[in-house]
Amino acid sequence: MTDTQQPNPSEMAEVTQARPHRTLLNDAWIRLRRNRLAVAGAIIILIFALGAIFAPLITKYNFAKQDLDSIFLQPSGVHWLGTDELGRDVFARMLYGARTSLAVGIFTQLIVLLIGLPIGAFAGSKGGRVDNLLMRFVDIMYGFPDILLIILLSAVLRGTVFGNMGGGIFVIFLAIGLVAWVNVSRLVRGQILSLKQRDFVTAARAMGGKGTYITMRHLLPNSLGPIIVSITFGVPRAIFTEAALSYIGIGVKPPTPSWGAMIHDGYNVMFTAPHLVIVPAVAIALIMLAFTFLGDGLRDALDPRSRR
Amino acid sequence: MSTLLDVRNLVTRFHTQDGVVKAVNGASFTVAKGETIAIVGESGCGKSVTSLSILRLIAQPQGKIVSGEALLDGTDLLKLSTEEMRKIRGARISMIFQEPMSSLNPVLTIGRQMTEQLELHRHMGQQEALAEAINLLKLVGIPQAERRVKDYPHHFSGGMRQRVMIAMAISCKPQLVIADEPTTAVDVTIQSQLLELIRGITDEMGMSLILITHNLGVVARYARRVYVMYAGTVVEHGPALSVYHHPLHPYTSGLLASVPRLDEPRKGRLAPIEGQPPDMMCPPVGCPFQPRCAYALPKCLTDRPELQEMAPGHFTACWVAFSGETLWQKT
Amino acid sequence: MGKYVIRRLLWMVLVLFVVAFVTFCLMHLVPGGPWDRDKALPQTVVDNLNRKYGLDQPFLIQFKNYIFNAVRGDLGVSYIYQDRSVTSIIMGGFPVSATLGLVAFLIAILVGVPLGIAAAIKQNSFVDYFAVIFATIFASMPNFVLGILLMIIFSVTLHWFPTSGWGSIRQIIMPAFALAALPAAYMARISRASMLDVTRQDYIRTARAKGLTERVVLVRHILRNAMIPVITIAGPELAGLVTGSFIVESLFSVPGIGRLFVQSVSQRDYGLIMGTVLFYAFAIAIINLVVDILYGMIDPRIRYD
Numbered sequence: 001m002t003d004t005q006q007p008n009p010s011e012m013a014e015v016t017q018a019r020p021h022r023t024l025l026n027d028a029w030i031r032l033r034r035n036r037l038a039v040a041g042a043i044i045i046l047i048f049a050l051g052a053i054f055a056p057l058i059t060k061y062n063f064a065k066q067d068l069d070s071i072f073l074q075p076s077g078v079h080w081l082g083t084d085e086l087g088r089d090v091f092a093r094m095l096y097g098a099r100t101s102l103a104v105g106i107f108t109q110l111i112v113l114l115i116g117l118p119i120g121a122f123a124g125s126k127g128g129r130v131d132n133l134l135m136r137f138v139d140i141m142y143g144f145p146d147i148l149l150i151i152l153l154s155a156v157l158r159g160t161v162f163g164n165m166g167g168g169i170f171v172i173f174l175a176i177g178l179v180a181w182v183n184v185s186r187l188v189r190g191q192i193l194s195l196k197q198r199d200f201v202t203a204a205r206a207m208g209g210k211g212t213y214i215t216m217r218h219l220l221p222n223s224l225g226p227i228i229v230s231i232t233f234g235v236p237r238a239i240f241t242e243a244a245l246s247y248i249g250i251g252v253k254p255p256t257p258s259w260g261a262m263i264h265d266g267y268n269v270m271f272t273a274p275h276l277v278i279v280p281a282v283a284i285a286l287i288m289l290a291f292t293f294l295g296d297g298l299r300d301a302l303d304p305r306s307r308r
Numbered sequence: 309m310s311t312l313l314d315v316r317n318l319v320t321r322f323h324t325q326d327g328v329v330k331a332v333n334g335a336s337f338t339v340a341k342g343e344t345i346a347i348v349g350e351s352g353c354g355k356s357v358t359s360l361s362i363l364r365l366i367a368q369p370q371g372k373i374v375s376g377e378a379l380l381d382g383t384d385l386l387k388l389s390t391e392e393m394r395k396i397r398g399a400r401i402s403m404i405f406q407e408p409m410s411s412l413n414p415v416l417t418i419g420r421q422m423t424e425q426l427e428l429h430r431h432m433g434q435q436e437a438l439a440e441a442i443n444l445l446k447l448v449g450i451p452q453a454e455r456r457v458k459d460y461p462h463h464f465s466g467g468m469r470q471r472v473m474i475a476m477a478i479s480c481k482p483q484l485v486i487a488d489e490p491t492t493a494v495d496v497t498i499q500s501q502l503l504e505l506i507r508g509i510t511d512e513m514g515m516s517l518i519l520i521t522h523n524l525g526v527v528a529r530y531a532r533r534v535y536v537m538y539a540g541t542v543v544e545h546g547p548a549l550s551v552y553h554h555p556l557h558p559y560t561s562g563l564l565a566s567v568p569r570l571d572e573p574r575k576g577r578l579a580p581i582e583g584q585p586p587d588m589m590c591p592p593v594g595c596p597f598q599p600r601c602a603y604a605l606p607k608c609l610t611d612r613p614e615l616q617e618m619a620p621g622h623f624t625a626c627w628v629a630f631s632g633e634t635l636w637q638k639t
Numbered sequence: 640m641g642k643y644v645i646r647r648l649l650w651m652v653l654v655l656f657v658v659a660f661v662t663f664c665l666m667h668l669v670p671g672g673p674w675d676r677d678k679a680l681p682q683t684v685v686d687n688l689n690r691k692y693g694l695d696q697p698f699l700i701q702f703k704n705y706i707f708n709a710v711r712g713d714l715g716v717s718y719i720y721q722d723r724s725v726t727s728i729i730m731g732g733f734p735v736s737a738t739l740g741l742v743a744f745l746i747a748i749l750v751g752v753p754l755g756i757a758a759a760i761k762q763n764s765f766v767d768y769f770a771v772i773f774a775t776i777f778a779s780m781p782n783f784v785l786g787i788l789l790m791i792i793f794s795v796t797l798h799w800f801p802t803s804g805w806g807s808i809r810q811i812i813m814p815a816f817a818l819a820a821l822p823a824a825y826m827a828r829i830s831r832a833s834m835l836d837v838t839r840q841d842y843i844r845t846a847r848a849k850g851l852t853e854r855v856v857l858v859r860h861i862l863r864n865a866m867i868p869v870i871t872i873a874g875p876e877l878a879g880l881v882t883g884s885f886i887v888e889s890l891f892s893v894p895g896i897g898r899l900f901v902q903s904v905s906q907r908d909y910g911l912i913m914g915t916v917l918f919y920a921f922a923i924a925i926i927n928l929v930v931d932i933l934y935g936m937i938d939p940r941i942r943y944d
Contacts, residue, residue: 037775143654144661145919147885151904152912156668240781244886247783248901263787267890270802274791281784292779365847367839398850405848410841414940415863424859425849460939476849 028225031301038297044290048283052098061089063096063257075275082275084265090279096257097280101287104172104242105235111177112184112234117227119181120188121220124196135189141182150175150241154250168253172245176238187230191223225302232295236288243284259284311379312483312516313339313362313401318376320354320361320540327589331357333540334376339484344507344517346531346548348524348563352585354540355520356406359486363401364393380484399429402477404506406489408469412461418445418472419457422479429480444475448505467498471505478509484516492522503530524563528552533621536560539586539596542615546622556624559597595627603628644932651924658920659709659913663702666909692718692910705913714914719906725914729896733918735805736888736895740881742811743818747876751823752869755830759865760857762835770827777824786817786890803892814891818884822876829872833865840864867938874930878923 032038051058066086075082075090082090123134154175162170195201204214245251246260254261259280266276320332332354339345347355360366362378362385378385380400385393405411413421422444423437432440438457445453448471461469470490477485487506491499503519507530510517519531527534528548535545536557544557555561562581583600586592592599598608605627613625680688689695692715693704708715714725758770777785793813794802804810837843838861846860885897892898896915903911 139650140654140657143658143920143924145882145916145923148900148916148919151900152662152665152669152916155904156665159669236779243781244783248886248889248905250904263783267787270787270790271795274795277787278791281787284784285780285788288779288781289776292775296775363848365844394850394852396850397848403845403848405841405845407841411845413842413846413860413864415867415938416859424851424855429850462940473845476845 028301032297035297035300037293038301041290041293041297044286045294048098048287048290049102051095052102055092055095055099059089059092059095061092063088063092063255065089082273084262084276085269085273090262090276093257093262094259094279094283097259097262097283098287100169100252100256100258101239101242101284103169104176105239105291107173108176108180108238109231109234111173112181113227113231114181115177116181116184117188120185121192123185124189124192125214127193131189134185138182138186141179144179146179147241147244150179151245151250153178154245164253168251169256172242172251176241180234180238183234184227184230187226188223191226192220195222229295229299229302232291232298236291236295239284239287239291243280310341311338312341312343312381313518314377314379315358315362316377316379318358318361318378319374320357320366321372321374322367322370323372324370329588330591331371331540331588332361333591335537335540335542337535337542337545339516339518341483342511342514342516343533344510344519344531346519346521346527346534347537348521348527348534349537350522350563350581350585352588353537354588355537356488357540358537359403359488359518359520362486363397363403365397365403395429398425398482399480400482401484401486402480402482404470404473404477404485404487404490407493408466408473409493411473412469414461417458417460418464422457422472422476425476425479440479441475444479445472447478447509448472448475450475466494467502470494470502474502474506474509478513478515481513482515484518485510486518486520488520489522490519491526522563523567524552524560525567536563539591540588541596541625543597543626544622544624545615546619550619550622554619554622556618556622556629557597557626558601558603558628560624595625597626601628605631644928647928647931651928654924655917655920656706659706659917660702662913662916663705666912667698669907692716709917714917715910717903717908717911719903719908719911725910728899728911729914729918732894732896732899735893736897737881739811739814739818739888739893739895740877740879740884742815744822744877744880746815746819747822747826747880748873750819751826752830752866754823755827755832755869756834756862756865758827758831759834759838767831770831774824774828774831777820778828780820782817782821782884783886783890785820786814786887789813789817790890805893810891814887814893817890818880818887822880825872825876826869830865830869833868834861837861837865867934870930870934870937874927874933875923877930878926881926882919882922 066088067083071083071085084090084093119134123131154171157171157174158168162174165171201214242251242258243260243263246258247264249261249264251260252258262280263277266273266280270277315338316336317334318332318336319330319334322329322331335354335358337345337347347358349355357366357371361373364373364385366373373386376386380396385396388396412418419438419441422441423432423434426432426437426440427434430437430440442453442457445457450456450468450471456463461472464472470493473490477487485506490506491502494502503526506517506519509515519527521527524534531548533546534548534551535542536551536559537543538559544551544555544560551560552564555564559581562579565579566581568578581600582602586596586599593612594610595601595604595608595613598604601608607627611627613627613630615623615625616630617623618629686695693701696704705715712726714729716724717728720728754766754770754773758764758767761767790802790813793799800809800813802813843856843860846856851860882896885901887893888895888897889901896918899911900915902908903915
């Protein structure tokens with residue numbers, strides 16, 4: 001940092017507060033940038049995101065185009081990561097698979113936020129019976145084995161209008177989102193309950209602030225940090241769930257490319273063409289690792305108390 | 309009286325992410341055998357770090373004792389091996405901490421936390437140690453000690469826990485007890501009870517006592533001599549009554565003006581000391597108190613005053629006091 | 640204490656009832672019936688089958704019948720393996736899942752906890768960096784990806800272990816490690832963080848001020864407190880592991896209830912789906928209850944009221 005040059009002693013006598021003033025967010029941003037792993041994670045995510053967005057520009061191959069004359073090709077200059085059992089270009093499928101994974105990660109978390117945030121905030125700020133009722137409901141949700149519930153939900157949703165939207169991807173968004181919001185609502189509620197006890201909220205109330213105003217102006221902004229962290233960790237979890245569902249054959253519908261489905265397809269030919277499973281496996285591991293790095297960095301940056 | 313502990317020019321620093329905190333900057337003081345002294349100052353003045361430095365318990369690896377000596381009966385504690393130092397803790401010097409709520413291990417019974425020390429330093433067997441623990445609890449005024457020795461810390465109130473801490477501190481008959489703001493975290497109504505208890509027991513057993521506090525009123529009552537610390541150094545010290553009635557340093561008189569006094573008629577509003585304690589990452593040059601001092605001279609900006617004896621046994625480090633000014637003095 | 644257990648059990652019954660009801664509803668909403676085959680069955684056969692399994696009755700009656708039987712331990716019959724009861728199928732798969740889960744749990748504990756403790760004791764040392772990297776990588780590695788990579792390395796390349804099957808120790812090693820990696824990483828992480836947290840506590844300073852040796856401070860004062868959060872997460876982890884992982888079991892063709900569930904979903908075996916979900920919910924609730932009661936023995940501050 002260049003803005004903390006030591007002032008010379010004579011200046012120090014004049015200015016007793018020599019340290020530069022930083023806001024909380026400013027401070028968090030500086031700490032995040034200093035965290036090499038978090039930066040590495042962000043860069044990996046960025047690369048995948050750019051690859052997903054500009055996939056048609058990066059590769060000339062269509063992810064679904066079969067070419068039965070050139071199946072099981074090894075990686076080469078023509079097919080960078082080889083071809084699969086139907087002669088499809090693995091690199092193209094990997095790129096388009098990133099679209100599926102990132103879309104699942106982002107949209108499920110949007111659903112999680114849309115449901116979890118208002119419910120958690122409502123329960124936390126209202127308290128009393130509303131809170132009790134909502135939390136009992138959340139407890140029951142926790143009683144479900146969640147991956148099984150996701151599987152069942154997606155089986156049900158497949159029969160609805162969402163079934164064929166985007167090659168079955170909307171079913172995945174909804175099934176994961178409808179189960180995972182519970183975590184965020186519980187987190188938001190806990191945050192708001194503990195913040196309500198804090199002095200600055202009491203002060204705001206003493207000055208005549210109304211309930212909604214206090215929730216919007218004081219409680220939610222102050223619980224933003226943990227929510228951001230939770231969402232960042234929720235993305236890889238959703239990506240993993242989609243890959244797992246597609247792997248067992250109940251995720252997105254073929255030919256929509258999905259890393260999980262690629263592993264499924266490559267599993268049977270693992271001994272002859274291991275690259276068909278290695279490519280998607282490494283891609284999943286990388287993107288999850290990247291989000292974990294970023295999440296860890298965000299948590300350290302946003303919660304000064306967790307600093308070592 | 310012969311000297312028990314002689315601390316000379318102690319310097320302790322903390323290396324943090326944001327820079328080096330110069331917590332203690334050349335503090336010196338002595339404690340005679342059986343004597344009670346007090347170290348007084350605002351939060352952050354380095355008094356707690358000073359006491360932890362003597363026991364070499366400052367947080368590792370950030371904290372570091374840079375220089376100085378702490379002679380206990382002539383042996384420099386700062387030069388002892390880790391193992392030798394360990395044998396002194398609890399046995400020859402013990403400590404009562406500020407936070408009774410968090411200073412006891414929540415998953416061990418009170419009895420266990422007392423006996424482990426007795427077994428270690430006084431080489432007692434389990435049964436003997438337990439019996440002694442019960443005696444000690446009785447001594448510090450815990451009712452039904454036989455039963456309560458099996459209780460966990462969360463079964464005790466703050467005041468009771470502090471009594472347990474006192475019992476633990478004196479259990480191995482140390483030569484010196486350091487009480488670091490022992491009453492700050494407990495109810496006002498039992499503060500004086502606890503202080504009486506600490507003072508009474510240490511007196512009776514002939515132990516020396518260092519009482520660390522921010523309340524000068526407490527000092528006058530319990531300590532024979534007092535050291536006033538500011539920004540990690542001693543700015544004034546002398547006999548308690550002399551410092552109390554004739555403070556020489558503007559900081560000391562500021563401290564006195566900021567607490568209610570029962571021995572004098574009320575003169576008006578309590579006067580807080582203006583300004584903030586200095587940032588210990590870049591403390592001011594010259595006199596550390598100068599930025600907050602209403603009487604500062606040009607010299608105070610540039611030159612650091614050293615302690616000088618102004619009255620018998622009464623020292624201060626203040627250019628204004630050296631010049632004979634007594635503007636801020638009461639009486 | 641007795642009251643607490645009873646209240647928890649009552650709550651559990653309620654949760655299980657709701658889980659059963661919701662699952663029942665969801666299952667009936669799933670498009671396609673249990674008799675959908677590649678070749679459509681004649682309508683009369685379907686009607687007969689529906690009558691035989693009570694599927695021609697109103698929804699709530701079906702549910703009531705199901706619950707009454709479930710309470711007696713009868714989870715009905717599988718619609719696919721028509722000669723076997725769901726209970727017997729689950730009881731056949733559970734020991735497999737539980738064995739695999741227990742082995743994975745032991746690996747997770749034995750690797751994760753000591754690693755986390757060692758990392759905290761030697762903070763910022765090589766061990767610490769290794770532990771942090773280990774924990775980060777395996778905490779974000781999906782178990783089936785790890786399973787695939789293990790297969791590629793140890794089966795495809797080195798030919799040390801078979802890729803699938805169940806019965807021998809050589810067949811249990813890879814799925815157990817694939818399952819154990821994530822909880823091991825989690826345990827390492829929690830143990831390390833908890834150790835560092837406890838080390839900073841005031842009572843540890845008190846213990847040092849008493850002149851205790853570092854070994855006693857570590858074993859008696861730090862470890863006992865630091866292990867409380869570790870045990871807290873160990874319970875749910877155990878519950879999750881012994882009830883099986885549908886994905887790892889499918890990957891390694893382990894005949895546990897996880898794989899069973901996957902099969903029952905893809906074959907729309909209502910009876911088996913229902914039974915598996917209920918069994919999972921029941922097993923997890925029971926294990927969590929037992930674990931919660933055990934906490935009280937470790938942490939005296941916990942009171943059951």
